[in-house]
Amino acid sequence: MAKSSIKKVAQLAGVSIATVSRTLNFPDKVSESTRLRVEDAIRETGYQPNSLAQSFRRGHTNIVTVVMPSIGDPFAAGVMRGIQAAAQQNGYAVYVEEKPLQAMSSDEFDTLLGSRQADGMIVIASIPSEGVKVLTDENRPKLPVVIACETPPELAATPRVHIDNFGAASDATELLISHGHRNIAMIYGLEESPLTISRVNGFRAALENAGLQLPDEWLVEGYRTLAGGRAAARALLTGNHRPTAIFCGNDDMALGCLHECRLLGIRAPEDLSVMGFDDIQFAAVADPPLTTVSQPAEDIGSRIFARLCKIIAGEPDSGQPADIVPHRLVIRDSVAAPPQ
Amino acid sequence: MAKSSIKKVAQLAGVSIATVSRTLNFPDKVSESTRLRVEDAIRETGYQPNSLAQSFRRGHTNIVTVVMPSIGDPFAAGVMRGIQAAAQQNGYAVYVEEKPLQAMSSDEFDTLLGSRQADGMIVIASIPSEGVKVLTDENRPKLPVVIACETPPELAATPRVHIDNFGAASDATELLISHGHRNIAMIYGLEESPLTISRVNGFRAALENAGLQLPDEWLVEGYRTLAGGRAAARALLTGNHRPTAIFCGNDDMALGCLHECRLLGIRAPEDLSVMGFDDIQFAAVADPPLTTVSQPAEDIGSRIFARLCKIIAGEPDSGQPADIVPHRLVIRDSVAAPPQ
């Protein structure tokens, strides 16, 4: 930690600290000659402003934090790309915090939101009820928060951008139906997140719409992981009433499902069609390449950042709290007509 | 932003701000009765200390930043798990910054290191030469930096933990050789990182050791991605001199390679053996499940954090700068004897 700071530079350049500050922040409010002198002094001392002091004094940091449950989540990574690009343009730095929101207490949420470290926060996850409590608390210091995911109904007023999960799940199911499937199961994410709920509802609606039955045992809960998909698939495929198609709540589970099929000697898509959700990069190189639904992750990122930015700037947030972006079916090879 | 702060609490509790500060930081240096009064006031006002002011005053933040080139990198995610666990125990928060180190200028590095936002930095990546310049600059403010990856020779003195990439690559190659392969190619990461170089050298050494030739066209550079692996594999497999085994510098490339084989009608492992590196989770559900080498990512994370922590605390960093952790071959089904 080189001792420091603006005072030294001022001394060396033979000017006041005010002038140093000025040449840093408003170079054209300073005469050319002094500017040069100050810049020399800065170079000589290797001075870098103490950003902590700056932020403290200014009352803001020009930092936004992105909270996600898991570094390594490909969807979040996509959203991040969009956020970063937008942030860079607007002079913001972005820090990500990996937090298992689902497991957090109200107090922890409070702390998360109370830290003045950042000017605003983007969360890429569903907010559990403890978080909802804190976010809807009137007395809470109002750090701007914005969500890149479907939110619980209580947070209907919170700005967010996400796809129409209900519609996407329904579209995916209809794709299966259009191939002639009438025996369709779904593996959905474990948590009671609004996102999961919407997808399950969309699935049910599409089935109902087509006059199809859904036996209880064909709606199975799994962890949102490869292992979760494998376990759920095994349960589904070793029962005596076997579906001809499985719709998975995300690609991880779908990939796990595909793998379990291989182990069981069940061919996809000849014996079983599998549909994913998310279009992670590995979906394209799965065997068979996974048919899935894609979310415009990057776009979600840039949109949500733009909204956060406006809120931070105090501009009125325009229009609906929910900005619904389009999803898209990605047709590859894991869905085909049912056997016979 | 609820107006704020320690002063209000003090007023409400009828004490000085010093006392409020004390009950927050040293509760037992305050009499029970005032403590209770202050705590009430805190609750009533919903006061939360301004962490910016605290950090500014204290001169440190109790934050460490982790820099990685890509959110979504499964290896980095594993390292993060180790870091988080260790950080939590030691009262540190961890922020991650996604930065394409390879593309950064010296100035950008300077800024990265100059920000007093964090007390220290862990980088999960190889440091390019611009970064080396800054890190080895004597005049640089010495933000503690520590590396979770193999480093360039110029940074030999920088604390780091990583596997023996040379040895691991050599082991992987020997596995191929032990299955009877004599025509082995390698697809290595594009960048001239020390890590890539070590792996290529380990590969070469094992070949040489076994008296095997390496034609130039069998050492091919690829981007470190699925697409990179696919392109490189296609080049390798459509030439007229085709290897019977390919060692890939990471699992992404190996998975891309496997996919390209499928497209080309080449069966793995019957026609071609493929070996990966990293053991990402998708390696286990590849078709065929990928034989690869695994790094103890989580362990790397906790070790590197421990070292950073000591440096921040001013304790002498014990022993060698390089802490080499063991790698492990993960035998699955993508490697077998060569055809005939």
Place this chain on the structure above:
DNA sequence: TTGAAAGCGCTACCAG
């Protein structure tokens, strides 16, 4: 056990 007060490094206001 408590309070008064001095700054931490910087920005921004007000004079000159």
Place this chain on the structure above:
DNA sequence: CTGGTAGCGCTTTCAA
């Protein structure tokens, strides 16, 4: 165009 200076919210002596 420049300098002097108040003060951001907090911690931490030093006295009482």
